[in-house]
Amino acid sequence: MLRINIIGRGNVATHLMKAFSGKAECQSVNPHTLENLDPNADITLISVSDNAIAEVAAKLKGLHGIVAHTSGTIPLSLVAEIMPSTECGVFYPMQTFSKETELDYCKIPFFIEGKSEATEKALMHAASLISENVRIADSAKRKALHIGAVLSCNFANHLWTLADNYLKCNGIDFKDMLPLIDETTRKIHNLSPQEAQTGPAVRRDLNVIENHLHALEKYPVIQKIYKDLTDSIQSI
C-alpha cells in the first residue's frame, strides 16, 4: 500500500485523510512539530496555507520520496528551489472544502504537476486512488484554474451571503432562494452561462434596475455590487 504523509490540519488536509482512508497508509502530521512524519513514505503532501508552504518545505529537505503541495496558486518552482535534490510536485484538488460537509471524492478534479515524468506519474497514480478525474496541469494553468474557481465558487457563494443578509433584513428566509439557485446551477450543465443569463440587466429593463438600486440605498455595499455586475452584464 502507498504510504503518504499529509502535513496540515486544515480543510484540505482533513478531507484528503478521509479520502485516502483504506486506500493508502496515511499519517496525519502536525506542521509545527512534524512528529508523526513517516520517513519512508512514498509521498509527503504539504497541505498548509500558502504562506507556510516554503517554511514546511525547508524542514523536509533530505526526505525520501516525493514532496508535493496541494495549493492552487503556489508554483512548483517555489518548492523545487527550496529542496533541489528532492522529487517534488503539486497535488491540487480543485474543490471547496468545508470540514462539516461530506464529499464525493471520486468526482473531484485533481490537477497534477511533477518535477520529473516519474514524479508526475506517481502523483497521478496516488490521485487516481481517490478520484476518477485526474489531469496534468502546469503552474500557469493551475493558477488560471484557481482564479476561475475563485470567481465561480467563492464569489458566487459571497453573493448568496449578501442575498441572505438582505433577505433577513426583509423578513425572508434565504432557504426560499434554494430552488432558484439549484436551477441556475443545473442550467449551466446544458447551456453556456452566457446563454443561460436571465434577469433585468440582460433584458435591459431599466425601470426594474432603477427600482432595485433605489431599494438598496440602505445597503451601500450590495448596491455597489448590484451596479457593477449590472454594468458588466450589459457590457458583454
Added chain:
Amino acid sequence: MLRINIIGRGNVATHLMKAFSGKAECQSVNPHTLENLDPNADITLISVSDNAIAEVAAKLKGLHGIVAHTSGTIPLSLVAEIMPSTECGVFYPMQTFSKETELDYCKIPFFIEGKSEATEKALMHAASLISENVRIADSAKRKALHIGAVLSCNFANHLWTLADNYLKCNGIDFKDMLPLIDETTRKIHNLSPQEAQTGPAVRRDLNVIENHLHALEKYPVIQKIYKDLTDSIQSI
C-alpha cells in the same frame, strides 16, 4: 376545469403554458392583438415585460374573472389603479426561465397577492395545480424576493460567464468548473452561505489575492469585480 388566458410569448409565459397543460384549459394570447382571449376565463395572466404590463392591463378593463401579472417587481397597485372594478392580483413564479430547459414545476415557489381575499384564494388554488410551494407575499415582500433572486441567480450566473471568458483565454474548458460549482451549491443546503465561504479572501491570504489581481491586469472588468467582491467578503 379552470380556464386561464396567458398573455405573452416570453420565457415565463411559455413555461406557464407547459406547466398548466392538462391541468387547466389554457389559451396562449398574443399581447399585441389579444385575439385568442377567452372572455369567460376564470383567470387572465399578464406575462409580458414589466414595461408593457400597464398597456396590456388598460386593454383588459371590463374583462370578467381575475387579472393577475407574473412580475416580481410591479406592485399590485399599478394594475389595481388601471382597472379599479376588476379583481386583480399577482402570480409570481420565482424561477429562472430559459426556453430551452425543462423544469420541475412542482418545486417552483409561487408568490401570490390578491386585491381581495377571494382573489388571493383563487390564485393560490391555480398555482397549487402546478406547484407544491405556493405562498402569499405582498408587493414589498415580493420586491425583496426579486432583489434576492437577482443577487443569488442572475449575478452568480454572470460570475460564471466571466469565469468562462477568462478560462477560454487561458485554454481551459469552463466544464472543469462544474464539480466545484455543484458542490458550492450543495453546501448551502446544509450551511449558511457565510459558514460555507472558502477561498483566499476569507482566509485573508493577501499573497494569493495580489497574485490574482496581477494576473487579471489584462481583464480590467474582471479585476474590478475581483477587488470589489474580495473587499466585500473581508468587510463581513
